[in-house]
Amino acid sequence: MTALRRAASPLVLGGGLFFLYAPIVILVLWSFNDSRLVTVWGGFSLRWYTALFSNAPLMEAAWVSIRIALVSAALATVLGTMAALTLTRHGRFAGRTAFTGMAYAPLVMPEVMIGLALLLLFVGLGVDRGFWTVVIAHTTVSMCFTMVIIRARLAGFDTSLEEAAMDLGATPARAFFLVTAPLIAPSMAAAFLLAFTMSMDDLVIASFVSGPGATTLPMRIYSQVRLGVTPEINAASSVLIALVVVGLAVAFLLMRRRKPALR
């Protein structure tokens, strides 16, 4: 029984990780395949990458997505930090239940509903849809994720440092920027990264609230993917995966280097 168990745990872990990673690894391998067919290895080739970088509409969409992701991630990090501070530091206040409800519901709300609701708001207000409507939509969803990340950090946090700063005469704002912010900076960075990748990744909400001239990368990819597997999209996917891996590795190293200083 115990021997069986001992054999089972690497099997479970290995199987789980294989299931999670195999499709991603296969996709990256395919992007270097000279053949169009997924089952035939036509030799190593970079031709899909050259095709990708000369695909003007795709490149343009990527640039739109990057700009939207930068702005919305910055907004979401600020708003998420504010929401997290409100929930962890302000104790019980009138409307707290309503506020937490609003702050958490977007985490699970199906995207089609958020997209439709925001579209109706923009149409009702007579706003032209485009870059900024997508920014607002992405900020709304990702601020909830940033709030969760930053709230977790603030919850396990020694408030006596803030109190000491304020006892010494610092205003709450000053205490935040001098004491709290440096301590929660790693989680704010993580929150920003998550908000950025979520914005870069969103297809459904952007499809509803975007307008002419603001076609995002996922929207462009989706319209090509619907026609089947194309090697060019494999290459685009691999570039995106590489960016995420590099970004996370940098974030991981930064957080590791800062840790000893914190203790």
Place this chain on the structure above:
Amino acid sequence: MSRRGYRAPGAQRLVRWAPAIWLTLFFAAPFLLVVRLGFSEAATAQPPYRPVIDWSEGLAGVWAALQGLRLDNYALLLSDPLYVASALTSLQYASAATVLLLLVGFPIAHVLARQPEGRRELLLLLVILPFWTSFLIRVYAWIGILKPEGLLNAALLWLGLISSPLQIMNTGVAVMIGLVYSYLPFMVLPLYATLVKMDHSLLEAAQDLGATPARAFRSVTLPLAAPGIAAGALLCFIPMMGEFVIPDLLGGSDTLMIGRTLWSEFFSNRDWPMASAIAVVLLAVLLAPILAWRRLEDRAADGEAGQ
């Protein structure tokens, strides 16, 4: 901390009100519009629905618009088998996928929680990592694997297990694979969070008292993991009910989930009121699970603060 003589100065008021105002304006208010539009009718106009509130007429305009509201969309939702079927399909797939996710996710979380501390964090990171890469891309990757001339069929043919390619792509099986694959990190995380906090001496005590491992698992581990199981199940079930990308890319005509129906009402038929009516029904169905999930999360947060 700031509870003593709380007089919020400007900066603090901003911190407190900015997120609340943002969420009210861009999350809560739009849903009221969805509800209202669900009672309107489609029109070939810009915007493509009627009635439109005529603000220039003041209250009379609002009143006129209110009188124009109809229940037709909901009557159609109930009478047209397409809508009922797609709602049932969603429920079926979301429930089945939740059960499958528990069956796949629980052993992973269980093994993870029992790893030595240093390795545990690294392995957990590896489980979460795919969540950071594009959802769309990960779903797309399965097309190349599952399609008739794809990798899986090629492997099975080569192994001699099948003699002709299986039709997996565009079926319910492909949708299930896509759902389980995409939501696995969401299931493993809450399960892991409760399992890692579990006191192992309780298990040992149960076994010392003569319980078999299976029995100890049933009467110690499972009850202790129950909040994590519920949280993981809800965290996956709720968004899966309205899933669009997975049934659209991997499914076929018979896997018409409700999110896809809403999408096609909106984009193909340009029937915004009908799409809104579907959203209202979906919201009504999901309200109870969302509230249940919120209560669980609140209790978990309170527990953490109390420690």
